[in-house]
Amino acid sequence: MAAASQLTSGASLLHNNLASSSTGYVASIHNSLNAGQGKLLLHALASGQSKDGPEVVQATSIRYLETLHGPVLVVTSTNGTQVYTEDASALIFFLPLSDQAGPDSIRYHQAACFVPTTQHMVIGTSKGTIWPVSAVAAGQYVQLHESAPSSPTAEVSDLCFSPIADAVVSVHNNGDLRLWQVSEDAPYTNSDVVANLCQAPVRVVSLGAQLAVADGPGSIFILDATTRELKAEVTAHGRWLSAAVSREDIGLLVTVGEDTVLNVWQVDPSEGIVSLHHSTVVADKLLCGVALHGSGASVVAYDSARDQR
Numbered sequence: 230m231a232a233a234s235q236l237t238s239g240a241s242l243l244h245n246n247l248a249s250s251s252t253g254y255v256a257s258i259h260n261s262l263n264a265g266q267g268k269l270l271l272h273a274l275a276s277g278q279s280k281d282g283p284e285v286v287q288a289t290s291i292r293y294l295e296t297l298h299g300p301v302l303v304v305t306s307t308n309g310t311q312v313y314t315e316d317a318s319a320l321i322f323f324l325p326l327s328d329q330a331g332p333d334s335i336r337y338h339q340a341a342c343f344v345p346t347t348q349h350m351v352i353g354t355s356k357g358t359i360w361p362v363s364a365v366a367a368g369q370y371v372q373l374h375e376s377a378p379s380s381p382t383a384e385v386s387d388l389c390f391s392p393i394a395d396a397v398v399s400v401h402n403n404g405d406l407r408l409w410q411v412s413e414d415a416p417y418t419n420s421d422v423v424a425n426l427c428q429a430p431v432r433v434v435s436l437g438a439q440l441a442v443a444d445g446p447g448s449i450f451i452l453d454a455t456t457r458e459l460k461a462e463v464t465a466h467g468r469w470l471s472a473a474v475s476r477e478d479i480g481l482l483v484t485v486g487e488d489t490v491l492n493v494w495q496v497d498p499s500e501g502i503v504s505l506h507h508s509t510v511v512a513d514k515l516l517c518g519v520a521l522h523g524s525g526a527s528v529v530a531y532d533s534a535r536d537q538r
Contacts, residue, residue, distance in 0.1 A: 236270045237281050239532040240517055243289065244431045244445075245387070245472045247518025247529045250293040250300040250315050255520050255527050258288045258304070269304065269317055274522060282317035287337070294343040294350060298367045303350065305338035310352050312370065322370035324352060324362060342388040342397060344411055349373070351397050351409075351417075353385025359399060359409060359417060376417035378407060391435040394454045396420070400430035400442055406457070423457050426450060434475040434482065437498025441482050443473035449484065449494065451501045460501035465492055472519045474526075481506070485516040485528055 240246050241260040249255045253274040261267040269282025269291070287307040293300050293315070301321060302313040312322040326336050338360075340353040349361040350370075361373040383403035391398050397409040397417065408421040429445035439460065442450040447470050451461040466486035473484045482494040493507035514530035 234272055234277060234279065236272060236279050236529070238268065238270055240270065240529040241288075242515065242517055242531040245290065245292075245474075245518060247472065247520045247527060248291045248293045248302070249520035249522045249527065250302070251295055252300060252315065253522065254293070254300075254302075254315055255522070256282065256291055256293070256302055256317065257518060257529050258285060258291050260285065260288055269302075271317055273316075274527075283311075283313065283320070289337050289339045290341070292341050294341060296343060296350070296364050297345070297348060298364075301364075303341040303352075305341065305352065307335060307337045310338045310341070312350070312364075321367060322362070322364075324360065324372055327354070327356075327358075327360075327375055339385050340387045342390045344390050344397065346395065347411055347413055349411070351388055351390075353388050353399060355384040357382040357385060357401060359385065359388065359397065361412075361417060373414065374416040376409065376419070379419040379422065382407070382422075386430050387433050389433050389435050389440075391440060391454045393435075393438050398433055398435070398440060398454075400426075400433045402429065404428055404430065406430075406433070406440075406442065406452070408457070421457060423452070426452075426459075431470055432473040434473065434477070436475055436477055436480055436482065436496045439496060439498065439501045441473070441475065441496060443470050443484055445469055445471075447486065449473075449482070449503065451496060451503055453501065461503050463494070463503050465494070466490060471515070471517045474519050474521050476521055481521075483519050483521060483526060485511070485519045487515045489513055489516060491516070491519065491526070491528060 238259040257270045272279045310324040363371040406423040409417040427444035432443040447466040468488040518529040
């Protein structure tokens, strides 16, 4: 049976606006037009306690990354990227923007993933670049080389690391999917591009030998991670698809959308065959985040202070 937990404020209407850690925290973003009112929202699943996190200004994404020294909370914004301890009680690292925006544009960071083979955290930017950060130990984070795409592209929408391709995969607001070869101490190389794969990608995740791209208009695209061949296209939601999350070890993909529906998809790790495992209407609200944890899944809705489990 679903249970609702109360957050301290309402979640903002951002893609993927809910993150979960391996040890039982979930976090969301509350942006505000009023100075000093934007903040992170934290909830401990075990105790059921919610609290305010640090102040944020125009945050764009939130994600827990499982580093070798434990989970860290990564928040991107128009100021750059803040990396916090799991409970957001301390700031570990700050990556500023590399340059200032022009009069007709806004610079920001967006999305993050972790590369376990090099212990790099990788951040996406509004310039279409990616920025690796060495994260070998707590308190020893070092920004590396900002890496440029091989051809002009749009803002990074999301990132993931594909173990089978041994590469970082980015999706961009113009629908491009790009593969980046990992480097220990040199800029990453953008080695492949699938141009105009979709319309407005919201999330990219690794699922064994496959990549799954969740597209805003409501579709899921499954690609071979090695060849980037399109294996399947599935109509997943009747309205805007706002968030997706995966369990790579069991081939599970969970999506939510503005149609109020949560869908659980099973993706065959070798063939890429997609089947609908479960579907439910969560609440009569605009869903904007979903996270998986040991006790199931949590969902948040726009302007709602409830975390539905």
